[in-house]
Amino acid sequence: MLSLRILINVLEHSSILGILVIGMIFCLLAGRFDLSSESTLGFSAIVGAWLVSTNIHFGSGWLWPPVAVVLLMLAMGAAVGCINSFFIIKLRVNAFIVTLAMLLTLRGFTYVFTNANTMYDFPESFMALGGYSISGMLPVSVILFLGLFLFSQFVLSYTRFGRDLYAIGGNRAAAFAAGIRVDRQTFAAFVISGMLGGLAGWVLAGRLQAVTIGLGEGMVFEVFAAAVIGGVSLSGGKGNMMGPLGGVLLLGVITTGLSVMPISSFWVDAVRGVLILAAVVLWRITEIYEERWRKSIP
Amino acid sequence: MRIFRIVGLSALGCALALSALLSGFAASAADKYRVIYIAPQLNNSADIVIGRNWQEVAQNLGMEAVLKNAETDAKREADEWATAIALGYDAIVGGPVDSFAATINVQKANAAGIPVFMLGRTSAGGKVELIARADNISLGTIAAEELVARIIEQRGEASGKVLELHGPMDQVNARQRSEAIQAVLAKYPNIELIRKLQHWTPEEFFDITKSVASSNDLVGITMGSDVIPGIDAALDSIGQLKKIGDPDHIVLSGIDADPRILDLMGEGMWDVSALQDMVGYGTILAHYIKDYLDGKYKISSAGPIDNPGAPYHGIEARWSEDTEGWEIQTPSRPVDQSNYTDPTLWGNAIKRYQ
Amino acid sequence: MEKEHTVTPEDGEDTAILKVRGLSKTFDHVVALDDVSFDINSQEVLGLVGDNGAGKSTLIKLVSGVYRANAGKVVFGGRQVEFNSPRESRDSGIEVIYQDMALVDELEVWENVFLGRQLRHGFGVIDRKRMIEEAASLLERLGLGSLSPTTQVGYLSGGQKKGVAISRALYWDTRVIFMDEPTAALAVIEIQRVLELIERLREKGVAVVFVSHNLKEILGVTNRIIVLHRGQLTGILDTKETDEDEVIRLMMGGEN
Numbered sequence: 001m002l003s004l005r006i007l008i009n010v011l012e013h014s015s016i017l018g019i020l021v022i023g024m025i026f027c028l029l030a031g032r033f034d035l036s037s038e039s040t041l042g043f044s045a046i047v048g049a050w051l052v053s054t055n056i057h058f059g060s061g062w063l064w065p066p067v068a069v070v071l072l073m074l075a076m077g078a079a080v081g082c083i084n085s086f087f088i089i090k091l092r093v094n095a096f097i098v099t100l101a102m103l104l105t106l107r108g109f110t111y112v113f114t115n116a117n118t119m120y121d122f123p124e125s126f127m128a129l130g131g132y133s134i135s136g137m138l139p140v141s142v143i144l145f146l147g148l149f150l151f152s153q154f155v156l157s158y159t160r161f162g163r164d165l166y167a168i169g170g171n172r173a174a175a176f177a178a179g180i181r182v183d184r185q186t187f188a189a190f191v192i193s194g195m196l197g198g199l200a201g202w203v204l205a206g207r208l209q210a211v212t213i214g215l216g217e218g219m220v221f222e223v224f225a226a227a228v229i230g231g232v233s234l235s236g237g238k239g240n241m242m243g244p245l246g247g248v249l250l251l252g253v254i255t256t257g258l259s260v261m262p263i264s265s266f267w268v269d270a271v272r273g274v275l276i277l278a279a280v281v282l283w284r285i286t287e288i289y290e291e292r293w294r295k296s297i298p
Numbered sequence: 299m300r301i302f303r304i305v306g307l308s309a310l311g312c313a314l315a316l317s318a319l320l321s322g323f324a325a326s327a328a329d330k331y332r333v334i335y336i337a338p339q340l341n342n343s344a345d346i347v348i349g350r351n352w353q354e355v356a357q358n359l360g361m362e363a364v365l366k367n368a369e370t371d372a373k374r375e376a377d378e379w380a381t382a383i384a385l386g387y388d389a390i391v392g393g394p395v396d397s398f399a400a401t402i403n404v405q406k407a408n409a410a411g412i413p414v415f416m417l418g419r420t421s422a423g424g425k426v427e428l429i430a431r432a433d434n435i436s437l438g439t440i441a442a443e444e445l446v447a448r449i450i451e452q453r454g455e456a457s458g459k460v461l462e463l464h465g466p467m468d469q470v471n472a473r474q475r476s477e478a479i480q481a482v483l484a485k486y487p488n489i490e491l492i493r494k495l496q497h498w499t500p501e502e503f504f505d506i507t508k509s510v511a512s513s514n515d516l517v518g519i520t521m522g523s524d525v526i527p528g529i530d531a532a533l534d535s536i537g538q539l540k541k542i543g544d545p546d547h548i549v550l551s552g553i554d555a556d557p558r559i560l561d562l563m564g565e566g567m568w569d570v571s572a573l574q575d576m577v578g579y580g581t582i583l584a585h586y587i588k589d590y591l592d593g594k595y596k597i598s599s600a601g602p603i604d605n606p607g608a609p610y611h612g613i614e615a616r617w618s619e620d621t622e623g624w625e626i627q628t629p630s631r632p633v634d635q636s637n638y639t640d641p642t643l644w645g646n647a648i649k650r651y652q
Numbered sequence: 653m654e655k656e657h658t659v660t661p662e663d664g665e666d667t668a669i670l671k672v673r674g675l676s677k678t679f680d681h682v683v684a685l686d687d688v689s690f691d692i693n694s695q696e697v698l699g700l701v702g703d704n705g706a707g708k709s710t711l712i713k714l715v716s717g718v719y720r721a722n723a724g725k726v727v728f729g730g731r732q733v734e735f736n737s738p739r740e741s742r743d744s745g746i747e748v749i750y751q752d753m754a755l756v757d758e759l760e761v762w763e764n765v766f767l768g769r770q771l772r773h774g775f776g777v778i779d780r781k782r783m784i785e786e787a788a789s790l791l792e793r794l795g796l797g798s799l800s801p802t803t804q805v806g807y808l809s810g811g812q813k814k815g816v817a818i819s820r821a822l823y824w825d826t827r828v829i830f831m832d833e834p835t836a837a838l839a840v841i842e843i844q845r846v847l848e849l850i851e852r853l854r855e856k857g858v859a860v861v862f863v864s865h866n867l868k869e870i871l872g873v874t875n876r877i878i879v880l881h882r883g884q885l886t887g888i889l890d891t892k893e894t895d896e897d898e899v900i901r902l903m904m905g906g907e908n
Contacts, residue, residue, distance in 0.1 A: 005384040013377045058468070117468045118398040120422075131402075158777045160770050163759075167767055170756035177718075177754040178768035179739030204373060210399035212372050213497075237758040259381045265340060265349075265367035294807055 006256065014252035015145035019200040020219060021226045021244050022152050023193030028227060030189045031169035031236025035099040038216035039106035040080045040197030044073040045204055046110045049119040049211035052126050058117035066126040070202055077198025081191035089183045110213050120210035130206020141203050153241035161185060169236025226251055229279045250279055331591050334364040335391040335417060336378045343557050344525040344576060347648045348418050352580035359588045372399040379403035383410045389587050391415045397422040397470055417583055419471055426623040427590065430583040432574040433627035434471050437553045438478025440572035440630050445518050445551035446486060448569050452547065457488030458517030461510050463496050463503060465522045470620060475522050475553060503528030512536050516548050524552025524559045524571055541566045555633045557645035563638040570634040577644045579628045582610045597624045669694040669859050670828050675724035677710055684710040686883040692828060697850060697860045699870040702880035703903055708863050712830045716748045717741040747821040748830040755813055757806035762787035764805050765820045790819045794849060811842025818849050829853065830861045835869060847873050867896050881905045
């Protein structure tokens with residue numbers, strides 16, 4: 001019973017990271033990356049909370065219906081993806097710089113919006129995704145995040161969009177010459193990443209039942225770590241969803257494990273770093289063996 | 299297939315990690331009380347001394363005391379609370395990153411029947427057995443009164459521009475201290491108060507101090523907490539860090555009395571700080587938790603606590619304005635040239651933890 | 653299933669599948685291609701030679717829709733065409749096999765064959781099974797039966813990769829294939845393989861434009877040769893009636 005509860009905790013804690021990782025993988029497969037999703041999360045949570053909460057609780061006092069607000073949060077995420085990809089695809093600015101700038105900009109906006117106040121006391125339905133558990137045990141966010149992983153894997157394996165991303169990340173020139181709409185598909189990857197950032201913001205707002213500045217700050221490192229542990233190539237064209245799901249869960253186990261263990265909290269970050277490194281190395285070793293094995297086949 | 303290998307690998311990792319961790323935890327669970335303090339951060343001397351002192355005292359009282367770090371991250375904090383609740387600690391001690399975001403954590407612990415205590419700061423709601431913290435109003439009042447006294451001493455009158463670096467107003471501590479400072483300074487109409495919001499980062503302390511000091515003739519600076527460095531460096535960078543006694547010296551009056559500040563007092567650079575007695579209230583809380591779990595003592599009414607022999611005997615208990623539960627506040631006192639070497643100050647006591 | 657097609661001449665003696673007329677392209681102030689006109693006949697292998705910078709790749713990119721021409725026109729299958737992207741030219745039946753081969757190393761053989769044009773079930777779900785089967789039978793017909801369609805392309809040899817690229821071109825209703833240096837960086841035995849494949853394509857009624865620096869290969873496999881020099885057409889030769897010296901002379905600009 002204890003271990004089941006801990007396991008569900010691991011899944012619940014991983015759900016936010018997992019949703020962001022999915023978006024990042026779409027971008028990574030196309031040979032790009034999106035640093036801004038953690039800020040998209042924070043920004044969407046702030047704006048959403050602002051619209052649904054009363055002005056006593058530092059909100060707008062407009063009390064918009066939660067359904068409209070959630071749609072707006074997703075649309076805002078999509079808009080962030082559009083802006084990112086406009087600069088990256090149309091103006092050919094480096095993705096690192098563009099999404100880093102977006103990361104900082106959105107984080108700055110969260111301060112502007114809130115004056116660094118915490119917003120809370122949301123309508124029940126606004127907290128549905130992050131806060132509810134089925135029969136008090138299985139959080140809705142866990143089902144959502146596992147479902148999203150499965151669905152994304154399906155998209156990658158069995159749709160043109162998914163296969164095109166592999167081709168674009170593997171050999172952009174080849175993909176273009178083969179008639180793949182490289183720009184359009186890359187654009188779609190960034191839009192998906194942005195929308196998932198918005199979705200993650202909603203889930204986290206519901207889970208904490210309050211929104212503060214700095215939500216999601218620093219998560220981008222864990223997002224990359226989960227993707228790399230899961231065998232996604234940072235240079236594009238290689239990887240899938242199931243590996244990074246393993247990466248997300250492994251990070252969840254490490255983090256929860258470190259909080260379960262009575263080890264000094266001063267050691268936690270160092271130990272976590274070493275464990276992440278070990279996981280990446282382990283992955284790389286299996287990959288080297290796989291390459292050898294494949295080459296040995298005529 | 300690659301997919302199966304990946305899933306297999308990670309499943310194996312998960313299983314191994316979980317079983318190892320659980321067995322480790324189970325082995326440590328003996329007949330002792332298990333208590334945990336989830337600190338908001340452990341990146342500055344004040345939070346370190348609060349956490350380590352509480353842990354040390356709790357362990358000396360025969361409890362198994364665990365110290366965890368939320369790293370200034372509300373999500374991380376929620377995760378730590380959820381884990382602690384699942385593990386069924388006998389008591390959880392919090393000191394939230396964010397008062398409002400922490401409320402749900404407290405409510406979940408309440409639902410699980412785990413008593414909750416708060417150290418230094420508190421959640422905005424939920425049922426909390428006891429909050430032990432400094433008296434913020436006393437801190438702010440002393441900081442402001444000492445500031446004015448020294449300005450008068452140096453310049454002969456209470457006039458000029460004073461910078462106040464205050465924290466976000468949704469943090470109870472930041473708000474109460476700032477309000478107390480403003481209340482004192484309001485009595486001196488010739489003092490012009492320049493208030494600047496910051497979020498407890500050294501960069502902000504440095505940048506704000508530098509920009510305000512270089513465009514205004516300041517006579518004094520005060521702040522919600524002197525644990526954060528940056529002010530003296532900023533003044534130094536524009537040539538305005540002068541020794542006490544120099545006619546251009548800007549009076550520096552802090553809150554908390556960080557070890558760095560004690561050193562600056564030794565160098566004659568810093569005037570005064572209102573002491574936050576973190577060693578004191580951490581010790582009190584550890585004792586109270588032990589007595590509470592043993593069933594020996596539980597606060598039942600407002601007024602001075604009557605439990606002779608306990609270190610909290612005689613301290614005024616009151617019903618909290620923030621949470622459902624009791625609260626005690628330890629009063630402040632000024633630290634300056636006359637007493638900065640006192641070994642009972644937390645800024646000197648912390649040397650044990652380094 | 654690959655489609656066999658016969659080309660009916662539009663009028664009596666016109667067997668040209670692709671006609672290039674007065675094609676010009678300028679980048680900034682550099683003239684890359686200047687008023688070039690020629691025909692490509694179906695069932696012929698046309699050599700395209702010229703020194704580096706002569707305009708060969710510009711010509712290919714103009715015809716296949718990567719670049720837009722400043723002047724001139726392209727007539728394909730009797731209709732004037734103007735392609736805005738490689739996708740459009742491919743869909744019409746013009747395929748380019750680039751020197752860097754335009755294959756994705758990370759993907760498997762079958763997927764490279766169907767790159768950008770996957771076969772699908774309903775609801776946009778791709779039909780892996782059918783594509784793997786089709787790729788296998790395609791490879792078989794090209795004499796590449798030993799290649800498994802599920803091998804990752806990155807693990808193939810240079811010659812095998814050419815085979816994949818050519819079979820891809822063949823699968824679709826392709827009528828003109830441009831091959832940019834298809835034999836570069838290949839072992840001798842693999843060059844032979846590629847030349848055989850070109851011959852087979854011609855037999856199937858496909859027009860092949862063969863671009864190479866190796867004049868021996870050009871003279872050995874082509875029917876006609878067109879020569880470019882600094883963006884200008886300096887000669888259209890019948891392979892049977894020419895020799896290496898003449899081709900080289902034209903490549904140098906036609907002087908001496």
